[in-house]
Amino acid sequence: MKLVYFTLTGQTRRFIKKLDFPSFEIDPTNPFTELNEPYIIVVPTYDEDVTEVVNDFIEYKSNRQNILGVAGGGNRNFADLFIFTAKDLARDYNIPLLFEFEFSGTDEDVKNFKKVVKEIESKRTE
Numbered sequence: 001m002k003l004v005y006f007t008l009t010g011q012t013r014r015f016i017k018k019l020d021f022p023s024f025e026i027d028p029t030n031p032f033t034e035l036n037e038p039y040i041i042v043v044p045t046y047d048e049d050v051t052e053v054v055n056d057f058i059e060y061k062s063n064r065q066n067i068l069g070v071a072g073g074g075n076r077n078f079a080d081l082f083i084f085t086a087k088d089l090a091r092d093y094n095i096p097l098l099f100e101f102e103f104s105g106t107d108e109d110v111k112n113f114k115k116v117v118k119e120i121e122s123k124r125t126e
């Protein structure tokens with residue numbers, strides 16, 4: 001199992017690095033990569049044209065079947081638009097919205113998201 005993420009300005013990458021869990025970064029050069037294992041997608045929030053590369057990845061071959069859920073990064077100043085990219089993915093692909101955080105996450109976010117990830121992982125190996 002991996003955390004698959006996208007980042008434009010590096011905040012999401014910083015959050016992921018703090019989690020100390022196997023990960024894969026989607027960037028515009030590699031969306032058509034088949035992961036061949038279950039994953040949680042972690043995305044910041046931008047207009048659709050910016051995050052389209054994430055949809056390309058999810059829709060590629062078995063990646064669509066292997067997605068377990070989504071976590072969203074954003075900025076609460078955007079109010080109703082907070083983490084709308086993650087919410088859109090949850091709705092469009094019918095997957096759970098597992099976690100939300102701002103920027104590169106607080107220490108508390110790191111602790112709590114680790115818990116979520118570990119729970120999912122342990123359920124999968126029961």
Ligand SMILES: Cc1cc2nc3c(=O)[nH]c(=O)nc-3n(C[C@H](O)[C@H](O)[C@H](O)COP(=O)(O)O)c2cc1C
Nearest residue numbers: 007008009010011012044045074075078082083103
């Ligand atoms: C142009 C622009 C638009 C953004 N729009 C939203 C938004 O609608 N909702 C939200 O929650 N955050 C929004 N954000 C905040 C980013 O999602 C947030 O800063 C995130 O941590 C950036 O992650 P990254 O550094 O991994 O790209 C926006 C940021 C920028 C620069």
